[in-house]
Amino acid sequence: MRDLSERALDAASAAGASYADCRVINSTVQRLTVKNGVVASVELFEDEGIGIRVIADGSWGFAGADDLGPASIEETARHAVTIAKASSRVNRTPVRMAPAPALVGEYRTLVVRDPFAVSLDDKVDLLMRTDEAMSHLAQIRVRECSLEFVREIRHFASSEGARLDQTIIESGGGMDATATSDDEVQTRSFPNSFGRHQVCAGWEAIEAFDLPGNAGRIAEEAVALLTAAQCPAGTMTVILDATQAALQVHESCGHPTELDRVLGHEAAYAGTSFLTPDLLGTFRYGSEQVTITADSTSAPGLGTFGWDDEGVAAQRSVLVDRGLFTGYLSSRETAAAIGQVSNGCMRADGWSRLPIIRMTNINLEPGTSSLEEMIATTEHGVYLETNRSWSIDDRRLNFQFGTQNGWEIVDGKRVRLVRNPIYSGQTPEFWGSCDAVAAPAEWQMFGVVNCGKGQPSQLMHVGHGAAPCRFQNVRVEPAR
Amino acid sequence: MRGGDDLLAMGDGALASLARGEAEVVISDTRSELTRFAGNEIHQSVAERFRHVRVRLIDGGRTGVGEVRGHDGRAIERAFAAAEDSRRVTTESAVSPLPAPSPGESDEPVAFAEATAATMPQGRAELVAIITDAAGAHGINAYGALSTSTTTTAIVTSAGLRRSATSTQASLVSVARGDDGGGYASRHSPDIDALDVPGLAAEVVDTCERNQGATAIGPGDYEVILSPYAVTDMLEHLAWGGFSALAVQEHRSFMRIGEKLMSDRITIRDDARTHEIFAFPFDDEGVSTRPVTLIDRGVCSAVVYDTPTALHDGVTSTGHSLPQPNTWGPLPRHVAMDAGSTPWQEMVGSVSRGLYITRFWYVRDVHPLRTVITGMTREGTFLIENGSITRPVRDLRFTQSIVEALANVIQVSRERRLELGEGESGVLSPWLHIGRFSFTS
Numbered sequence: 001m002r003d004l005s006e007r008a009l010d011a012a013s014a015a016g017a018s019y020a021d022c023r024v025i026n027s028t029v030q031r032l033t034v035k036n037g038v039v040a041s042v043e044l045f046e047d048e049g050i051g052i053r054v055i056a057d058g059s060w061g062f063a064g065a066d067d068l069g070p071a072s073i074e075e076t077a078r079h080a081v082t083i084a085k086a087s088s089r090v091n092r093t094p095v096r097m098a099p100a101p102a103l104v105g106e107y108r109t110l111v112v113r114d115p116f117a118v119s120l121d122d123k124v125d126l127l128m129r130t131d132e133a134m135s136h137l138a139q140i141r142v143r144e145c146s147l148e149f150v151r152e153i154r155h156f157a158s159s160e161g162a163r164l165d166q167t168i169i170e171s172g173g174g175m176d177a178t179a180t181s182d183d184e185v186q187t188r189s190f191p192n193s194f195g196r197h198q199v200c201a202g203w204e205a206i207e208a209f210d211l212p213g214n215a216g217r218i219a220e221e222a223v224a225l226l227t228a229a230q231c232p233a234g235t236m237t238v239i240l241d242a243t244q245a246a247l248q249v250h251e252s253c254g255h256p257t258e259l260d261r262v263l264g265h266e267a268a269y270a271g272t273s274f275l276t277p278d279l280l281g282t283f284r285y286g287s288e289q290v291t292i293t294a295d296s297t298s299a300p301g302l303g304t305f306g307w308d309d310e311g312v313a314a315q316r317s318v319l320v321d322r323g324l325f326t327g328y329l330s331s332r333e334t335a336a337a338i339g340q341v342s343n344g345c346m347r348a349d350g351w352s353r354l355p356i357i358r359m360t361n362i363n364l365e366p367g368t369s370s371l372e373e374m375i376a377t378t379e380h381g382v383y384l385e386t387n388r389s390w391s392i393d394d395r396r397l398n399f400q401f402g403t404q405n406g407w408e409i410v411d412g413k414r415v416r417l418v419r420n421p422i423y424s425g426q427t428p429e430f431w432g433s434c435d436a437v438a439a440p441a442e443w444q445m446f447g448v449v450n451c452g453k454g455q456p457s458q459l460m461h462v463g464h465g466a467a468p469c470r471f472q473n474v475r476v477e478p479a480r
Numbered sequence: 481m482r483g484g485d486d487l488l489a490m491g492d493g494a495l496a497s498l499a500r501g502e503a504e505v506v507i508s509d510t511r512s513e514l515t516r517f518a519g520n521e522i523h524q525s526v527a528e529r530f531r532h533v534r535v536r537l538i539d540g541g542r543t544g545v546g547e548v549r550g551h552d553g554r555a556i557e558r559a560f561a562a563a564e565d566s567r568r569v570t571t572e573s574a575v576s577p578l579p580a581p582s583p584g585e586s587d588e589p590v591a592f593a594e595a596t597a598a599t600m601p602q603g604r605a606e607l608v609a610i611i612t613d614a615a616g617a618h619g620i621n622a623y624g625a626l627s628t629s630t631t632t633t634a635i636v637t638s639a640g641l642r643r644s645a646t647s648t649q650a651s652l653v654s655v656a657r658g659d660d661g662g663g664y665a666s667r668h669s670p671d672i673d674a675l676d677v678p679g680l681a682a683e684v685v686d687t688c689e690r691n692q693g694a695t696a697i698g699p700g701d702y703e704v705i706l707s708p709y710a711v712t713d714m715l716e717h718l719a720w721g722g723f724s725a726l727a728v729q730e731h732r733s734f735m736r737i738g739e740k741l742m743s744d745r746i747t748i749r750d751d752a753r754t755h756e757i758f759a760f761p762f763d764d765e766g767v768s769t770r771p772v773t774l775i776d777r778g779v780c781s782a783v784v785y786d787t788p789t790a791l792h793d794g795v796t797s798t799g800h801s802l803p804q805p806n807t808w809g810p811l812p813r814h815v816a817m818d819a820g821s822t823p824w825q826e827m828v829g830s831v832s833r834g835l836y837i838t839r840f841w842y843v844r845d846v847h848p849l850r851t852v853i854t855g856m857t858r859e860g861t862f863l864i865e866n867g868s869i870t871r872p873v874r875d876l877r878f879t880q881s882i883v884e885a886l887a888n889v890i891q892v893s894r895e896r897r898l899e900l901g902e903g904e905s906g907v908l909s910p911w912l913h914i915g916r917f918s919f920t921s
Contacts, residue, residue, distance in 0.1 A: 033807055035807050038571055038573040039569070039570040039571045039573070040805055040806075040807050041543075041545060041566075041570075041805050041806065041807070042544060042545065042565075042566035042567075042569055042570055043545045043546075043547060043566065044545070044546050044547070044562035044563075044565060044566050045546075045547040045548070045549075045562075046547070046548045046549070046550065046558060046562065047548070047549040047550065048549070048550045049530065049549070049550070059522065059525075060523065060524060060525065061525055061526075061601075062524070062525070062526040062527070063526070063527040063528070064526075064527070064528040064529075064530075065528070065529050065530070065551075066529070066530040066531060066549055066550045066551045067529075067551035067552075068551070068552070069551075072551070079527055080527075082600075082601055083513075083525045083526070083527060083601040084525070086525070086600075086601035086602040086604070086605045087515070087522035087525045087601070087605055089602070089605055090517075090521060090522050090605050090608060090609050090612065091521045091522055092521065093521060120565065120566075120568075120569040121569050123569075124569050124570070124571075128571075141730055141731055142730050142732075144807060178730070178732075180730075180731040180732075183849075184849070185731065185732055185848065185849045263518075264518050264519050264621070264623060264657070265518045265523055265524075266518075267518060267623040267655055267657060267662075268516075268517075268518070268623035268624040268625060268653060268654060268655040269625070269653075271841075352528040352530060353526075353528075354524055354526050356524075388846075389844045389845055389846045389854065390844055391842045391843070391844045391854045391855050391856070391877075392842060392856075393841065393842065393856040393858070393875060393877075394841055394842070394856070394858055398856060398875075398877055398921060400854050400877060400879070400920075400921075402846055420847060422846060422854075422879075424877070424920070424921055455514060455516055455524075455625040455627070455653075456512065456514050456526070456528075456627065457904075475921075479846040479847045479852055479879075480847075480850075480852070
């Protein structure tokens with residue numbers, strides 16, 4: 001990989017680049033799915049290529065190719081420079097990057113058992129046992145469970161002298177049980193919805209999920225939802241389980257703190273942000289209970305690495321400190337625009353995509369309460385589990401979420417299961433109403449594997465540590 | 481990148497060494513480039529080229545899949561090896577057979593334009609400058625992306641199927657932002673020379689300038705005029721969740737064949753032969769994509785099939801397969817709603833009090849069986865009073881059943897626009913005048 005990157009940097013420089021970096025990436029993905037008792041697919045995917053980013057005549061250019069022959073690499077580097085020079089004819093403002101040390105090093109995800117050393121037969125066996133455990137209820141019409149494993153070997157080199165090698169390993173898995181009746185469809189998922197829960201770890205993470213051990217319960221819960229009462233409507237107390245809290249953090253804190261959104265770089269697609277620079281350090285984002293960090297060192301989150309995709313070291317920074325808005329997710333270019341240095345959030349979806357600002361592990365720091373205590377001290381409200389739908393406006397203020405499961409709480413007790421719950425609100429008011437976050441014993445790291453952003457579209461794997469948390473005076477209703 | 485005949489020859493060569501069982505080899509070469517602009521400057525401009533090889537092996541009642549993205553000479557060999565590893569561990573089951581070739585079928589029509597395939601970075605920058613210059617002249621900022629792509633796809637199977645096609649796509653999307661509001665416009669075509677860039681620039685600047693200083697309006701049910709950008713989101717959600725035979729077979733779809741669920745003004749089709757919706761002759765199994773009338777004057781008419789769902793129902797595939805095997809089912813990717821007879825401005829003129837919606841944003845399913853979706857309006861929500869658009873209003877959240885909305889359609893416009901949905905499929909949509917649409921916050 002080093003030979004390839006040196007050739008790319010030399011070619012870019014010769015073509016007129018004032019700065020260049022490149023990433024050579026080799027990735028392997030295993031994806032196994034069992035559906036209704038049949039191995040629906042075992043997909044084995046390999047990918048290799050190089051992405052070259054340059055500054056020439058004051059503008060950015062990027063080109064990627066999967067042909068790693070010498071001529072192709074040189075052509076790709078020259079094309080990146082051609083692109084940059086074409087852009088410079090429109091641009092008035094030359095690119096300026098905040099300084100960053102040129103680092104050299106190696107990083108590897110800590111795994112107990114390499115998931116690629118576990119046989120495909122053992123993986124299929126686990127899924128078949130999970131499927132079988134979901135199969136005992138007639139109302140379950142669709143059973144689906146899956147595993148995914150990713151190994152990405154990355155080499156980064158820059159014209160400033162950085163030389164970085166990383167091997168990132170991810171393991172994920174999950175299940176969905178869908179029950180149907182004449183007029184209703186209900187799905188329950190475990191450990192998380194939308195396919196799976198994923199972390200930067202080895203096979204030990206899959207064993208810890210205990211998919212077969214939870215499959216029967218998930219199927220029973222899906223069937224129970226078919227005849228559960230509709231969620232009550234009104235303004236009430238809402239307690240989120242840790243998975244839904246994680247997605248709430250993702251949508252209403254992670255995205256609006258992306259500095260490229262703030263500066264308008266995503267205005268035509270993902271949107272902008274209500275957290276403008278004039279609010280930094282003064283705006284009350286949430287209550288005293290709310291501290292949110294960006295921490296690319298907090299294994300096993302999916303945003304855990306040694307260096308980001310422009311060579312900045314992994315680090316922890318505070319985005320919201322006891323309710324006060326204190327920081328952004330940044331890159332070298334965007335940090336320079338507000339007089340800061342990068343906190344290492346540039347990530348790319350493979351070799352063929354330009355790095356852009358992405359979440360790392362955006363964590364709601366644990367509090368001192370517990371789920372049991374939150375329920376016991378709630379007069380009337382709902383406890384909501386596992387995301388079903390999510391939507392938020394382009395400035396990340398007006399949100400509406402739905403969950404798979406709801407429990408109505410009356411006088412400190414769960415009194416009944418309710419279906420089709422949705423809740424909605426405005427981001428600062430919502431986080432401002434947070435009066436409890438559970439303690440570290442109930443804090444877990446979750447993964448989001450479908451975070452979309454950028455043009456062309458990039459899907460990123462990001463992490464969120466979260467715990468059950470409680471909010472007051474929230475609008476709740478059933479999806480009708 | 482190689483042409484279709486070269487990729488077919490590579491597939492033939494790979495199949496020649498197949499010792500047993502059946503195989504499908506799909507090889508595609510892609511070159512795509514995109515120029516992105518923000519604040520009237522180009523801030524990101526990128527290019528990528530790659531080869532994707534996908535091998536499906538079927539033997540002994542087991543199916544395996546291997547995929548490689550890479551250009552080295554061993555990519556096909558590695559994909560075969562991965563497919564065999566995959567096949568070995570799958571369970572014996574009712575294997576979906578490889579489709580038989582249909583003699584005489586043409587690999588036409590396909591949406592291809594040489595101008596798109598030949599576009600260079602400088603040419604894209606010049607087109608972008610038409611928009612940024614127009615925005616700058618009005619003292620506002622333009623944002624957006626201009627993309628071009630060329631893909632050659634070849635499918636070869638041991639059942640004798642051999643198909644290939646080369647297609648192009650050009651897409652231009654722009655948002656303009658002033659001090660207190662924005663506008664949106666887009667244009668898409670197989671042919672970059674057919675993109676009306678000055679028209680887009682004028683539209684996005686005009687919408688932005690009219691959408692300054694929006695004031696709040698309360699939630700509730702409103703009569704609405706939805707622009708094609710918004711209608712596209714609704715059609716795309718119906719396509720994902722409702723128009724698939726698998727969704728019907730799994731009792732997840734709203735479709736009840738033969739029942740009238742929508743206004744008789746509504747007819748929705750899928751027709752992959754339509755040039756402007758990125759015509760493409762076959763699906764991911766190599767089966768010719770047939771036109772299907774999904775909703776016929778409000779009546780649920782038909783759903784789309786791939787080979788597995790067709791076998792289940794004892795019919796033939798309509799040619800709407802995604803790569804097999806999969807758990808998602810078939811998907812219509814060339815959806816169009818039939819045009820009506822009223823110019824869209826006249827539709828606005830018939831509304832005494834209502835809302836004009838330029839586009840939706842972040843639309844997600846709330847209850848798929850009932851086609852309930854939620855999302856926000858964005859970049860151009862206007863109050864209509866006494867037949868005229870009078871002032872901009874702040875964006876609203878809607879939570880609404882699509883089927884119920886389409887049951888309440890009063891008028892369908894004569895004009896239609898092509899838009900790309902979130903899934904990048906082309907959708908040809910008219911303006912719709914809907915009697916009642918529910919805004920929740």
